Amino acid sequence: MVYFPAAFADPESIGEYDSPEALLAAIPGAARAYRTLSDEYEHRVIIDLPYTGGDFLARAHYLKGSFHQTEYRLREFAQRLDERIRERDEARRAEKAAEAAKRDAWAMLPVDEKLAQVRAPRLAKEAELGVDGALIDWAGGHSSWGESSNRWGSFVNWLITKATPDDRHNLVWGMNWDHGTEVFMWIVQQPDTDIATVAKTIWQASASYHLREMSRADGTSYAGRTGLNDLDLIDEAVTRIRAGFYVPRDGHDPIGFEGPPIALGVSDDPLVRAAEDRLFPPILRRPIPGRPESELRNGLPKIYWDVVN
Structure with a gap:
């Protein structure tokens, strides 16, 4: 379980991780589901990030704004996270292709x-x-x-x-x-x-x-x-x-x-x-x-x- 003590004022800012890229380095997978809870002091945002081997639960605290603002920010963050995942996967495919070409050139x-x-x-x-x-x-x-x-x-x-x-x-x-x-x-x-x-x-x-x-x-x-x-x-x-x-x-x-x-x-x-x-x-x-x-x-x-x- 990973905690994000910072607010989602900006989807690029994820508290414990400096960027979506840093999060992706630790959690392969995209934000596919979310739910919100509230208690006496704050809205608590929970993101379920599926990955091989089971469900990974990432928990964030959103300390400002209404429940609807929290939900909107979470949707925005999930979309941005999916974009980063696609960009990362494309970069990895290109990197693997370049490595394979380099190995083939070395082999010969x-x-x-x-x-x-x-x-x-x-x-x-x-x-x-x-x-x-x-x-x-x-x-x-x-x-x-x-x-x-x-x-x-x-x-x-x-x-x-x-x-x-x-x-x-x-x-x-x-x-x-x-x-x-x-x-x-x-x-x-x-x-x-x-x-x-x-x-x-x-x-x-x-x-x-x-x-x-x-x-x-x-x-x-x-x-x-x-x-x-x-x-x-x-x-x-x-x-x-x-x-x-x-x-x-x-x-x-x-x-x-x-x-x-x-x-x-x-x-x-x-x-x-x-x-x-x-x-x-x-x-x-x-x-x-x-x-x-x-x-x-x-x-x-x-x-x-x-x-x-």
Whole structure:
């Protein structure tokens, strides 16, 4: 029940709500019925506003004028409210049509154009702050599951200044991806990250999903934008692999990779083959020799596991 303590001196003035539009935002439906009551002190105007789920009763107080004036004002208000509802519905239909056209136009964009739009903010921030600075900036505004940005800032400081390649691999293996791709992006941007770690990052970024999306015959890959940040991560890592970016630290015993979890190179579909060529350089299509994950030293302090899980 909503009360309108202001008088209906002007149908545009509805007391608790500033305008008919504000009322409509809370009550979908039109004024279809009304009745009046009177008591010792005032005329009480009641408007029934039907809406999905039952009748909504809006109550207003009219403190000036006669009973007939009250009834007239209420009729005038109901008419104006109906006009606003029609205007609102027409505007919503136009807005939905524009949104549908925008979605259709986006769906038909080439994948690289979609990826460029998603990637642009990240590249701009990295150009301004550097790779480390971009991650620090992200951590300063990130919080999750009760963990404050201060905890994330402390974790990122440890990651940048103290984490080893083994620690990075453990993070890729154990960090919750619901936190976003920022930490994983920083990991693949480090030249001493193990190739096995990069390979694991690519596969954990739902590489199988991207293989399906990028081989769509109807040209509507990533129509709903889902997964484009992960694709940006994969594309960044693959670009660096092809450029020979990754060089192990002196004295570092490389980590192994068991090989891709799905069979590659078996499809005759040219779209699938093209997607495989883009997503999976030759080194990612075979096992990578090195230490098994079970032998990795876990240097991530427990306090940070509580943050990233």
